[in-house]
Amino acid sequence: MKRAMVTRRTALAGALASVPLQSLWLDAALAQSDPLPSWNDGATKKAITDFVARATTQGGADFVPVAERIATFDNDGTMWCEQPVYFQVAFAMDRVRVLAPQHPEWKAKQPFKALLDGDMKEVAAAGEKGLLAFIAATHSGMTVDDFHRIVLDWIDSARHPRFKRPYTSLIYQPMVELLGYLRANGFKTFIVSGGGVEFMRPWTDKVYGIPPEQVVGSSGVTRFEMGAGGKPVLMKTDQVEFVDDGPGKPVGINRFIGRRPIFAFGNSDGDLQMLQWTAAGSGARFMGIVHHTDAEREYAYDRNSHVGRLDKALDDGRSRGWTIADMKRDWRVIFPAELTSGSR
Amino acid sequence: MKRAMVTRRTALAGALASVPLQSLWLDAALAQSDPLPSWNDGATKKAITDFVARATTQGGADFVPVAERIATFDNDGTMWCEQPVYFQVAFAMDRVRVLAPQHPEWKAKQPFKALLDGDMKEVAAAGEKGLLAFIAATHSGMTVDDFHRIVLDWIDSARHPRFKRPYTSLIYQPMVELLGYLRANGFKTFIVSGGGVEFMRPWTDKVYGIPPEQVVGSSGVTRFEMGAGGKPVLMKTDQVEFVDDGPGKPVGINRFIGRRPIFAFGNSDGDLQMLQWTAAGSGARFMGIVHHTDAEREYAYDRNSHVGRLDKALDDGRSRGWTIADMKRDWRVIFPAELTSGSR
Numbered sequence: 001m002k003r004a005m006v007t008r009r010t011a012l013a014g015a016l017a018s019v020p021l022q023s024l025w026l027d028a029a030l031a032q033s034d035p036l037p038s039w040n041d042g043a044t045k046k047a048i049t050d051f052v053a054r055a056t057t058q059g060g061a062d063f064v065p066v067a068e069r070i071a072t073f074d075n076d077g078t079m080w081c082e083q084p085v086y087f088q089v090a091f092a093m094d095r096v097r098v099l100a101p102q103h104p105e106w107k108a109k110q111p112f113k114a115l116l117d118g119d120m121k122e123v124a125a126a127g128e129k130g131l132l133a134f135i136a137a138t139h140s141g142m143t144v145d146d147f148h149r150i151v152l153d154w155i156d157s158a159r160h161p162r163f164k165r166p167y168t169s170l171i172y173q174p175m176v177e178l179l180g181y182l183r184a185n186g187f188k189t190f191i192v193s194g195g196g197v198e199f200m201r202p203w204t205d206k207v208y209g210i211p212p213e214q215v216v217g218s219s220g221v222t223r224f225e226m227g228a229g230g231k232p233v234l235m236k237t238d239q240v241e242f243v244d245d246g247p248g249k250p251v252g253i254n255r256f257i258g259r260r261p262i263f264a265f266g267n268s269d270g271d272l273q274m275l276q277w278t279a280a281g282s283g284a285r286f287m288g289i290v291h292h293t294d295a296e297r298e299y300a301y302d303r304n305s306h307v308g309r310l311d312k313a314l315d316d317g318r319s320r321g322w323t324i325a326d327m328k329r330d331w332r333v334i335f336p337a338e339l340t341s342g343s344r
Numbered sequence: 345m346k347r348a349m350v351t352r353r354t355a356l357a358g359a360l361a362s363v364p365l366q367s368l369w370l371d372a373a374l375a376q377s378d379p380l381p382s383w384n385d386g387a388t389k390k391a392i393t394d395f396v397a398r399a400t401t402q403g404g405a406d407f408v409p410v411a412e413r414i415a416t417f418d419n420d421g422t423m424w425c426e427q428p429v430y431f432q433v434a435f436a437m438d439r440v441r442v443l444a445p446q447h448p449e450w451k452a453k454q455p456f457k458a459l460l461d462g463d464m465k466e467v468a469a470a471g472e473k474g475l476l477a478f479i480a481a482t483h484s485g486m487t488v489d490d491f492h493r494i495v496l497d498w499i500d501s502a503r504h505p506r507f508k509r510p511y512t513s514l515i516y517q518p519m520v521e522l523l524g525y526l527r528a529n530g531f532k533t534f535i536v537s538g539g540g541v542e543f544m545r546p547w548t549d550k551v552y553g554i555p556p557e558q559v560v561g562s563s564g565v566t567r568f569e570m571g572a573g574g575k576p577v578l579m580k581t582d583q584v585e586f587v588d589d590g591p592g593k594p595v596g597i598n599r600f601i602g603r604r605p606i607f608a609f610g611n612s613d614g615d616l617q618m619l620q621w622t623a624a625g626s627g628a629r630f631m632g633i634v635h636h637t638d639a640e641r642e643y644a645y646d647r648n649s650h651v652g653r654l655d656k657a658l659d660d661g662r663s664r665g666w667t668i669a670d671m672k673r674d675w676r677v678i679f680p681a682e683l684t685s686g687s688r
Binding site for chain 2: 067070144188197198201205211212213214215219222223224231232234241247248250251254255256257258259273276277280
């Protein structure tokens, strides 16, 4: 324990030149206590703290300069809950209901009709194609500024069907602590999600401490137009621009960040290529997977789930010695005690 | 003068919580002397320092929180020279010459034949389409890691035909000082260039102090593939992914940064929409244009230039009161005295 503290302080000195003061204060506080209080002691927690100690020990074989301490996190199922449906899908379905009066044609058009009739079996039968239709219809035809406001309004008012909490209160407390712990050790933290980048950016800074420019995600085509009174606007169209999922994740990391992560955390097969890309770099590496094993406190699912299916990545992770965080075993708490409702 | 210094210190206190220590030391040094020594005193320099004072004065009407102090800079012609051809085009033409032995078919194929024959008149006649052919042929078919090394090798060895200096020594000293001055005042600085993002990222950190993740540019499609021995690679293809120029600049800013800049600097009509987008936000704004007026020390060109044409943006900038930096009048020096050759 003492040794770990010394290591952390040495790393601190090395990081001094480019770590914000705010983080130094936080780190000083953390050094005196457990930096990851919501993680149970055990192999998973030790793998994390050992890696950070090695990467930040000046002169050590695994030392990584601050500029290269890039950490990427999937969002759905890794940073916040993704059941019973991806929260962005819940948002899109709520928006279809709100916008229905302006779209009388939806009454006769599937999958909109099924949703408006409350026939969720029929909605489910429409599969991913149906969900994409909801997203295309509700994420286009407005400016990016208007969409930003619509997202924040929904975040403030919507409640999760099972937990009856704001969706941004269903973030994983252990993972939020991990973000802070990494930042206190000179890491730059990024979200790299299959979710829409414009759905996440309005609230990630407040909820995760991750600013908009460190959020990578899927996106639609936007178009620059001269609006009323010569005021330019960016209009959201219904065309897909980029899908940041599966093999798209290393592509997105390369395009947006331009450096290979040394630390990556995911929870599904959609994160496999990000983890492979991270693992294939030289020097110290950390690859982590959240395994949803706790039906009581959250959900239990892996190989047979439609949402966040974890199959090949679980096998690969186990055989390659990646760190598997078992939610039931490793997490003392799941969600924050206090509600994180406000988005502003 | 005294008042400006006090203002700067007040701003500093406000920014303390999130500005790197390194910047604080730099700022302390700057506060004791002129923060922009390569800018001649006059209206342009005053417009810059007045804006920064206003944006950073706590409690002032134009105060901008640190998180929103986003500054975007075009690269070619704004941060470094772009004559007689864009430096990336010079790179592509050098690469065609190097790769010619592996491409015997180029001897019979225009515009490659013309270039290899040294017939620059014919190359010029091929226009932009010809240049894009050089770029497509030399920027694809290798991994992103290999391309990174090729760029750095070229940066280290190539010399500009007129100035006989490494290309990275043809950066504008006044603009480099401006980047440092803004960062010392809590701004986050970004490159937003029509140039290729993977051509810039290998050297922008060393040369401008701008890390890869703060460089936005044009890009080709990359593809994730499993390479030899199960080691994943990102392959560069010859398809265009995104053109970060003209109306593409606000689109790129929205996609990569996710916030609207409050400060933007460009030099050509390709920057007009970025400047319009910046100007259209609320609160304090700064829009700047570098006007190339110095044929003796650099180049003089605007409305009739093929490279970096400045026509509509010059008219709009003048009529809307944007800041026009007149190179001959406003810049005491153009290039750094010391060579910035090394890229590593």
